[in-house]
Amino acid sequence: MKFEVMRDRLLEALNNVMKAVSSKTTVQILTGIKIEAKQEGIYLTGSDADITIQTFIPVEEDGEQIVQLTQTGSIVLQARFFNEIVRKLPTNDVMIEVKNNFQTDIRSGKSEFHLIGQDANDYPLLPQMEEDQSFTIPAELVKSIIRETVFAVSTSESRPVLTGVNWQIKDGELMCVATDSHRLARRSTKLENGPSEAYNAVIPGKSLNELNKILEDNSDPVEIVLTSQQILFKAGNVLFYSRLLEGNYPDTSRLIPSEHKTLVVVNGRALHQAIDRASLLAREDRNNVVRFTTQGQSAVEVSSNSPEIGKVEEQVLAEQIEGEELVISFSAKYMMDALKAIEGHDVQIQFTGVMRPFILKSAHDDAILQLILPVRTY
Incomplete structure (x- = not known):
């Protein structure tokens, strides 16, 4: 195998396949990257048995020659070393040549490396996929x-x-649904x-x-x-x-309340920032808990109290509050993660009681739904 390739394109491809290579694998050959030189271009493959990533560098793209192929072939090179070598090569022209006994030469400018490779035939094949679905x-x-x-x-x-x-x-x-049994994130989309x-x-x-x-x-x-x-x-x-x-996967649809007793519509970014500030004092506490209290029909109070450090209270104006008055506590981290997913628009929060899961969604559409379990603080 012998070819010349542009270093920046090789590096870009390596950056992708390295994401699948794990140093913890028990299968020795998977600590390497498989390189295949074919007539149409260079294929690089990395895998940790759970994830496999293959990238392709074409011989030519938009009229520009990226690879000059002298001889086809394949090799597996130690991923960490190969990646580091390519990253530090002095010029943008890289020559890779495999000789007898998997001896591999990597040349760029006046720099020359000799690596011992492994037989590419020992590398696991890509999963076979029927493309009907x-x-x-x-x-x-x-x-x-x-x-x-x-x-x-x-x-x-x-x-x-x-x-x-x-x-x-x-x-x-x-x-698409994810849950760790304390919170749930759901996203739906029409195909x-x-x-x-x-x-x-x-x-x-x-x-x-x-x-x-x-x-x-x-x-x-x-x-x-x-x-x-x-x-x-x-x-x-x-x-x-x-x-x-x-x-x-558990049926999570049963967890999502179909009715609510208190409805709050508030600016997501303002609420996120208030909870972030309140959590400054709550972080020492193991649970990082903040309290959320409705105040009439126009504001909510976000507060936290740490006996050793002090307390913080902040009012956030609400667009709309209807239903029963409410005092509820929850994990600041979970709430901030949920608000970040809804991305700072007006957020509608539906509560069904102090110890019942509550849901957050954008005030404008139902595509994203977040559910959080409150925390008992007394």
């Missing part, structure tokens, strides 16, 4: 869905299925070209976080291919595979 959505929308749900997944391995986000497709609608069959899968939160980073500057629509054990996201020259979590 697929649909396309804009990259921006995928990023929004991840941002509005993934923070609510559980970090505890005691119920592995809750460490993922449940994606359900039914009747042309995609419903214009969704699959005809219903689909239900749980995608690991870790996979979605990594995908979100890769979609950073990628404005191409994302094609999503579904199977019973894997999901594949295709974005531009990147393929992102993730295994799915096993087990049945």
Whole structure:
């Protein structure tokens, strides 16, 4: 194998595949990156068995030569070292050549590295995907869905299925739900070209976080291919595979109250900032709890009290308050996460009682719903 490639394009591809490489893997070859030189371009693959990412560098793009291929072939190189070497090479021209016994030369300017590679035939194959169940959505929308749900997944391995986000497709609608049993985040979206069959899968939160980073500057629509054990996201020259979590996701629709006793409409950004300030004194406390009190029909009070440090009270004007008066306590972090997901618009909060879950949604649409369990403070 022998080819020359532009360093900045190689680095960009490496940045993506490195997100799937774990130093903790017990499978030695997975600490490496598989490089394949083919007539059409260079393929790089990284995997930790749960996530597999493949990127492609074409020989030519928009009339510009990116790769000069002398000989096709493949090799697996130690990911950490290869990534560091490419990052620090002196010029934008990189020559990679594999000789006998997987000896690999990397040359750039007057700099020359010799790495010992591994046989690419020992590297696991990409998951086989039947493409009968697929649909396309804009990259921006995928990023929004991840941002509005993934923070609510559980970090505890005691119920592995809750460490993922449940994606359900039914009747042309995609419903994404995450919960750690103290809070819940739900995002629904209509699919214009969704699959005809219903689909239900749980995608690991870790996979979605990594995908979100890769979609950073990628404005191409994302094609999503579904199977019973894997999901594949295709974005531009990147393929992102993730295994799915096993087990049945709990039916969360029963948790969402259908009626309320108190309704508050308030500016989300103003409330977020007030809770952030109130939590300054609550942080010492293990639960980081703040108190929320309705005041007549025009304001709410956000307060927190720490016996050793002091207390804080702040009034936030409300657009609308109706129903019963209310004093309720909740985790400042959970509330700020939920408000951040709704993104600073006017927020409608529906309460059904002091110790009952309450829901937040945008005052303008129902696409995003957040649910939080209150905290008993007496």
